[in-house]
Amino acid sequence: MTFKCIAAADHRMGIRSGMGAQWKMRGKLINAAARSKVFTKLQKEILMAARGGADPNMNARLRAAVEAAKKGSLPRDNIERAIMKGAGIADDSVQYELVTYEGFAPHRVPIVVECLTDNRNRTTNSIRVLFRKGQLAATGAVTWDFAHVGLVDATGPGADVDVEEAAIESGAQDFEPDDEHGTRFYTEPADLDAVSKALSARGWTVATMRLGWRAKNPVTIPAADRPEVEAFLAAIDDDDDVQHIYVGLAD
Numbered sequence: 001m002t003f004k005c006i007a008a009a010d011h012r013m014g015i016r017s018g019m020g021a022q023w024k025m026r027g028k029l030i031n032a033a034a035r036s037k038v039f040t041k042l043q044k045e046i047l048m049a050a051r052g053g054a055d056p057n058m059n060a061r062l063r064a065a066v067e068a069a070k071k072g073s074l075p076r077d078n079i080e081r082a083i084m085k086g087a088g089i090a091d092d093s094v095q096y097e098l099v100t101y102e103g104f105a106p107h108r109v110p111i112v113v114e115c116l117t118d119n120r121n122r123t124t125n126s127i128r129v130l131f132r133k134g135q136l137a138a139t140g141a142v143t144w145d146f147a148h149v150g151l152v153d154a155t156g157p158g159a160d161v162d163v164e165e166a167a168i169e170s171g172a173q174d175f176e177p178d179d180e181h182g183t184r185f186y187t188e189p190a191d192l193d194a195v196s197k198a199l200s201a202r203g204w205t206v207a208t209m210r211l212g213w214r215a216k217n218p219v220t221i222p223a224a225d226r227p228e229v230e231a232f233l234a235a236i237d238d239d240d241d242v243q244h245i246y247v248g249l250a251d
Contacts, residue, residue: 041243042069043082044116045210047096050086060193064209071207094118098243101127102142104135105232107221110142110248112213115241123241130236146213146246149173150192155182157203170198186214215248 046069049062056063062083069079084090096116101124105111111134117123128136152172156163163183167175172185172195187195189211196209221229229249236242 037238037240038072039074039078040240042072042074043078044096044243045069046079046082047086047094048098048116050083054083054087054089060196061209064196064206067206068208099123100139100143101131101136102139103131103137104142105247106134106228107219107225109219109221109229110145110215111233111236112143112146112246113236113242114212114244114246115239116243117241126239126241127236130239133232142248143213145216145248147216148189149212149214150187150189150195151208151210151212151214152185152187152192152196152199152206153178153183153208154185154196154199154204154206157205166199166202166204169202170195212244213246215246218248218250220250 042065045065046062049059049065052061053059054062056066066079066083069082081090085094096118097120099115099117099120101113101115103111103113113127115123115127156166163175166172166183167185170185171191172187174186176184176186178184185195185199192209192211196206200206233245233247237245
């Protein structure tokens, strides 16, 4: 098996946030309102993960979501409440559903938007408005050119760690550098938990793990057009229901 480091197919323009969002606006100020949105997304991530069980030691996805929340400075009380709500233990439990939208940003840049919502109609109306400067597409019109994969973002045990060896030994299919967490490993969807555990056993610190999308054929656009795409993505990312954005844009 041969691995190679490649440019991010989802094009994480600028920094990546502690919640593991696929794209984040470069230089976005973390003011009170922005921090509140980040906290909301972190809590939703925990809520969804906790459906698989309230014990992080027995629920790998929840364990990763909690670690991401801690790195994002989400207060402990918020983390515990989110776990209880997601696991159905709390009296005020909230049920979110994952809704996926696909389409094109300006200049025909393909994107997949994942939302966690408790009101599908509200979210759909918001997404339609946000896509006015792009094009909202029918189900399958964009995802056919994306691979549904497992994503594991992790930091190695040392600066001289052999990433390729770690990928091979853990069962990952591919890897690439990651701005914040060191390395992103790509897995088959069914192998996500096994790869995460294998990396942890080798001394890697797993920051996030989840199923997501990876563009097969990212498009290239002129540098002059990138600010328009970036502004479009920023507007979508600002919506409270939007959890992850996957972008098929080459570096």
